Amino acid sequence: MRRAVAIAGAAAAVAAALAAPAHAASAGPPTWREAWIARVVAPVVAHRRPGRGRIVARIQTQAPWNGGPVGLLVLAARGRWLKVLLPQRPNGTSGWIARTRTVVRATRWRITISLAGRRVRLLRNGKTMASSSAVIGKPSTPTPRGRFAVAERVPQPDPHGFLGPWALLLTAHSDVLYDFGGGPGTIAIHGRDGASLLDPLGSAASHGCIRVPNGFVRLLARHAVEGTPVDID
């Protein structure tokens, strides 16, 4: 006699919220229209190479700052291994993780930030759905350039505080600030309120973060889930 017992460890509601199973097998590098997000559902180790090599990171299932979900941008896929962008220094660090410890879904959302234009765009299917002028880092504390991703969406305890109602923490870190505001120099897209309203939109006045109007950051928080690509140039 052979008997099997299977226990589904998470709710249908959560699975449904994350699922894009029809596409999951074809996960690969981000394109202009589509990207893949690996939602980490069990602790996993990231290696330098698929299944071997130096350990780059030990990834837990809850994001370190606020305990939200961990969604990682997929950069490549090989068999049962996924190369993902990691939210750590140096910027752009990636590692290979086991696909079985993740749920992979597609996203058609993307954020682009033009430092020259001081403008943030929210795109879907490669088309701009909304855009806003922004405050970027000042010359002494510049906003880093590169490909990043949303690491955590954090509703702020005081929506009328300096960061406004939401902060979208990115995988990016400041190249000059290693400890700031109680954190490790994490770059974020956040709202504006209180003293941050003194710096007008379109200026280069922040410590590296990207400040946008509160209505716009709410829009970003609604659509740009953890793992959504963010391109800064």
Next chain:
Amino acid sequence: LTFSSAPGAVLRGRTACWRIAKLAGHHARSFTIHARADNVSRVRRIRNRATAKGSNTRRVAARARIAIIPAAPRGGGVTG
């Protein structure tokens, strides 16, 4: 929910699966999952599901609903 631990299980995405060779009649086996709830910005109601099946018995399933309550968010921590 995410897995914190599921000793002896094979994990595949959101499913943990145990396979046992045999089980005597009127006997039971227990399996343990430790799960963690993500922090959420508003109450989420979700439903867990467990299924048992064997080659010589009918499939049985059970479900349970739980609500995930938001914890106080932690502000700051960014370069501003």
